[in-house]
Amino acid sequence: MKKIVLLFVFCLYTFLTAFGQQKEFISYTVKKGESVRKIAKRYELRSKDILRVNPGLNRRPQANTVILIPNVNYNEEEEKARVEAKKARVEAEKEILNSQNHIIQAKETLYGVSKLYNVSIESLKELNSDILIEGLKIGMVIEIPKEKMLSPEEVRQNEFNYWAEYFVLHTVVKDDTSYSLTRHYNVSEDELLSLNPKLTEGLKLGMVLKIKDILNEDRLLELDELVFLDSIVTKDAIDVAMLLPFKFPKNDTLSKEQLFTNKDNLVSIITDFYLGATIAMDSIRNQGVSVNLNVYDTENDRYIIDSLIKTKQLDNKDVVFGPVFNEHVNRVARKLKGTPVIFPFYSSEQNIFVEDNIVKTVTSRKLLKEEVLKYLVGIYKSEHIVLVGDEKLSSRKELRQIGKYLKEKNNSIKNISFIQPENGYINNDRFVQELDALGVNWVILTTNDKVVTADVINNLKSIPSDAEVRLFAFEKGNNFDKVDNNILADMNFVYASSGFLIDSIPEVSGFYAQYLRKYKSYPSEYASKGFDVVYDVLMRMSSNDSLNLSASFKNGNSKRVRSSFKYEQKAYGEPVYNTAVYLRKFNEDLSVELLSLERDKKEKELTDKALSIEGVESIYTETNNFD
Structure with missing residues (x-):
């Protein structure tokens, strides 16, 4: 026709x-x-x-x-x-x-x-x-298609309608900041950026932001079935005790209403941990394992803890989570020989733990530091290294030890600069003087001090454009909470963490779904930690018919919502340590990738070969054979 x-x-x-x-x-x-x-x-x-x-x-x-x-x-x-x-x-x-x-x-x-x-x-x-x-x-x-294209206004309206159906939305108003939004909605800055790429240009009045997914009832029911279905062997019930300092009046039965009444920071942390833990126990029960829970409000009081032990309320428990203050941990573990005592948070003094039934669930700062330094030694070429610490005498000692370690492990490293604050801050002129204006600088932040971190970031923003800088830290603590991720991305910021980047897998979404259904809100960092620690321990115990936690350690590492666990016991009679460590790097597009020392060492070798006289074709072949 x-x-x-x-x-x-x-x-x-x-x-x-x-x-x-x-x-x-x-x-x-x-x-x-x-x-x-x-x-x-x-x-x-x-x-x-x-x-x-x-x-x-x-x-x-x-x-x-x-x-x-x-x-x-x-x-x-x-x-x-x-x-x-x-x-x-x-x-x-x-x-x-x-x-x-x-x-x-x-x-x-x-x-x-x-x-x-x-x-x-x-x-x-x-x-x-x-x-x-x-x-x-x-x-x-x-x-000609009968369906016309929409006008820009119609396209935008359709986009908003879609967003409103699937996302929690927020319209930017005066005084909004990325920091305030992450705190108000309990999301990370990385999550906001992934949903709103235009945030790289900064917040603007009237801007509509996608905050997080809205999970409808059908999706919640679907995700309920997806929480880490590991191997279950035991048919026995698990008797669990939790020693948590809620600081509430003595009451063995803690209602949800009580948990939400106190706004104190410590109470919020403990409460969120507990709520995440309840989701973990529900998930274990849904897989056919009976879990009996007793919660004790220890109020951070030694006499309350001693009373629980003396009255044998902790006898015959298969596992005890807590205490969370390090001064009580050794004593409880000593009294409960043979019962795993789980220390759920990180303490800078957890090295004082000596009993072999203590399980440290958070990777120590020492291991994080070792992993970062090992990585630096492995990829070093000719960069200028600047070590930054705080004003403490212990920090000065640590800087010298790190410098000695780097030189011993890589004899190509000759000159290292050391910077500590003077009169409470790091002078810009002094900081810039320590940098190589024409070369590549590695600035290694060895402290979690917030003031020092702010000084380093501000000084790095003002350095000459010819100087290239990469920033390293042993961990990304709360000293980075107010640091713009765009700045970290510009400097390819590298840090160590015990967490694995698995936010998108269905099992993680399943945890969020269960938490949202039960508590009508999204989980905080500490709620996720509560889930991870409790779920992992109970699942490990369920993987054998004797509920033997230590027997599961040889089965390798596990990855949960925000944490990974790789348990080791360095010597007989010592506590058990979590040794899981991952190196993360900020890329210029604000994505975060996991680093591999072996892969990056190979990249370094290939780069060195590229700078030699010949070998272009062999370089191309080798590069395409990366794992």
Whole structure:
């Protein structure tokens, strides 16, 4: 049908071209010295033919007079045919317009047609397969999609409607900051950036932000089944005790209402941990294991803890979570020999733990530091190293130890700069002096002090543009809470963590779903920790028929929502340590990747080879053989 229409249009076009110029009269401008007779002779006419159509014309008209000349080629029948053809063309065009078709004109493009009808180029191609084969041709008739493209305003409204269905939204108002939003909605800055890439340009008044997913009832029910289905062996019930300092009046039965009444920071942390732990126990129960829980409010009181032990309320427990203050841990573990005592948080003094039934669930800062330093030694080429500490004497000692370690492990490292605050801050001029203005600098932050961190970041922002800087830290603690991730991305910030980047897997979404269903809010960092620690311990105990936690350690590491666990016992009779460590690096696009020392060492070798005289082809081959 389309070809027939095309043929009709082509014939119509030819016909109109042939006869479109045939007029009954043509105009003529008289030249100087010309007479009517001379003009008539030129057009093969008689003088009276010209005088008849120009009444009152002098036989010797003045120069530049415009007169009419009869067209000797004019044919009345042909003119009628031309008029009819014109009418037919008009009708054809009307029919084409009514049927949502378009005739391609000379020099017309698909883009021009898409703009003319407010439709997309892709939709034109979908409806007109001939375009893909033959390309656009003059006279081709193409179909126009009936569904028009939306206006920018309509597109934006549709986008908001979609967001409102699937995301919690926030409209930016005066005094909003990234920090305040992360705290108010209990999300990380990385999560905000992943949902709102334009945040890299900063917050703007009126900006609508996607905060986090809205999980509807159907999705919640679906995700309920997805929380880390590990191997279950035991058929026995697990008796669990929790020693947590809620600081509430003595009450063995702690209601949800009580847990939410106190806004104290420590209480909030402990409360969130407990709420996450309850989700973990629910998940274990859903997999067929009976869990019996007793919660004791220790109020951080030694006498309450001693009373629990003395009255044998902790006897016959399969596992005890807590105490959370390090001064009580050794004593409880000593009294409960044979029962795992789980220390759920990190303490800088956890090295004082000595009992072999103590399980330290958080990787020590020492291990994090060792992993970062090992990585630096492995990839070092010729960078200038700057070690930054705080004002404490212990920090000065640590800086010297780190410098000695780096030089011993890599003899290419010769010069290391050391910076500590003077009079409470780090002077900018002094900081810049320690940098290599033309080379690559590694600035290694060895302290979690907030003031020192702020000084380092501010000083790095003001260094000469020729100097290249990479920033390293042993961990990303709360000293980085107010540091813009764009700055960290610019410096390819590297740090160590015991957590693994697995936020997107269904099991993690399952935890969020269960938490949201039960508590009508999203889990905090400490709620996630409560889930991770309790779920991992109970699941390990359930993996054998004797509920033996230590027997599960040989089975390797495990990854949960925010934490990973790789337990080791360095020597017989010592506590058990979590040794899971991952190196993370901020990329310039604000993504965070896991680093591999072996991979990066290989990259370094290939880079060195590239700088040598030859080997380009072998480099390409090796690069494409990376694991």
